[in-house]
Amino acid sequence: MTENTNLPAATQAELGELERALDGVPMRTRAAMLLMTVGETDAAEVLKHLGPKEVQRVGTAMSTMPELRQEQIEGAVRLFLEEVGGQSGLGVGANDYIRNMLTQALGDEKAAGLIDRIILGGNTTGLDTLKWMDARAVADVIRNEHPQIQTIVLAYLDADQASDVLALFPEKVRLDIIMRVASLESVQPAALQELNNILEKQFSSSAGTQAQTLGGVKTAAEIMNYLDSSVETELMDGIKEVDEDLATEISDLMFVFDNLIDLDDRGIQALLREVSTESLKIALRGAENDLANKILDNMSRRAAEILRDDMESMGPIKVSEVEVAQKEILGIARRMSDAGEIALGGAGGEDML
Structure with missing residues (x-):
């Protein structure tokens, strides 16, 4: 980025105006807006330092960028400048921009798949490479x-990706794998070496020398959280038949949509800044009244009134659509929790997801 020293520091009133201009624009969209303003070369350098999920979120935000007002774009840039300073000119259209940027960041071969899916690429080897791959x-x-x-x-793998992979296996295999995940505690170097040898021809991998802590009941619960409800229920029933105590332990650690009521007001407000109104109104159709009221109470009066009106005017919604919207919001909540932005308490109480 090139430093810009011509802009004076914004006053508190100006910062307030900038925030109002961006009201309702999720943080990932703001990040995408910034990368669209700094030029392909600088944006590519930024992407080199992001992980698979971060590239996926920002890349998807770029490719689905809504129509934005000029003051919103200027507001995102100005707020960013208040913290780090510096910007450059706006480039080309979104599709060409993403293609050129990712090619610069990752090279032609690695960018080819990433351009198609927005979630491949990176200079990764061995197990890390799998995180960039499609579940199938x-x-x-x-x-x-x-x-x-x-x-x-x-x-x-990350829990959401792991759940997608797990769902592609037959029922008996799913049950065996999730039971093994729950009982796994650590992996010795020899096991990692064996796995990396399997992947070596495809990914030119190399193994580490330290044992790694992987798996456990908490990991199994996190994977279960991302499964479709029908698969989750089927799998939980299978676990109960084999080990009822384990099933209870996993269930206690699972975090469901209605558990969001345990978030404090500040956490709810932070989450709402990242969630689309469309997903929220669908998700709340299947939520407990107490949770719906808490969420509405943490919105501005006008925004809450609009959301209530939208929900009342909606026709019948399939249960599967509600579940998808709720899982999307839960995924955002978990990512924010991992980043330390909000605190999620599992159904089990003290453990933090």
Whole structure:
């Protein structure tokens, strides 16, 4: 970025105006707006320092950028300048911009798949490479491997990606893997070496020398959180038949949509800044009244009135659509919790997700 010293520091009143201009614009969209203003080269340098999920979120925000007012774009840039200073000119259209930026960041070969899906690429090897891959591709890589190898992979992946991979296996295999994940505690270097050897031809991997803590009941619960309700129920029933105590332990650690009521007001407000109104109004159709009221109480009066009107005017909504919206919001909440932006308490009480 090139430093810009011509802009004076904004006053508190000006900062307030900037925030109001951006009201309702999620943080990931603001980040995408910034990357669209700094030029392809600088944006590519930023992307090199992001992880798979961060690239996915920002890249998707870029590719689905809504129509924004000029004051919103200027507001996002100005607020950013208040913290770090510096900007450069706006580039080309979104599709060409993303293609050129990712090619500069990752090279032609790695960017080819990333351009199609917005979630591939990066200078990663071994297990880390799997985090950039489509769930079906990961499932194909490990489908014929030993169940313990499959377990290590699932435990290593982020919970949402792991749940997508797990859902692609037959019911009996899913049950075996999730039970193994729950009982896994650590992985020795020899096991990681074996796994990396399997992936070596495809990913030019190399193994570490330290044992890693992977899996456990909490990891199993996090993976279960992301499964479709029908698959989750089926899997939980299977676990109960094998080990009822384990099923209870996993259930206690799972975090469901209605648990969001345990967030304090500040946490609710932070979450609302990241959630789209469309997802929220669908998700609240299946929420307990206390949670819906708490969320509405933490919105501005006008925003709450509009949301209530939208919900009342909505026609019948499929349960599956409500579940998808709720899982989307839960995914955002978990990411914010991981980043230390909000505090989520599991159903089990003291543990933090």
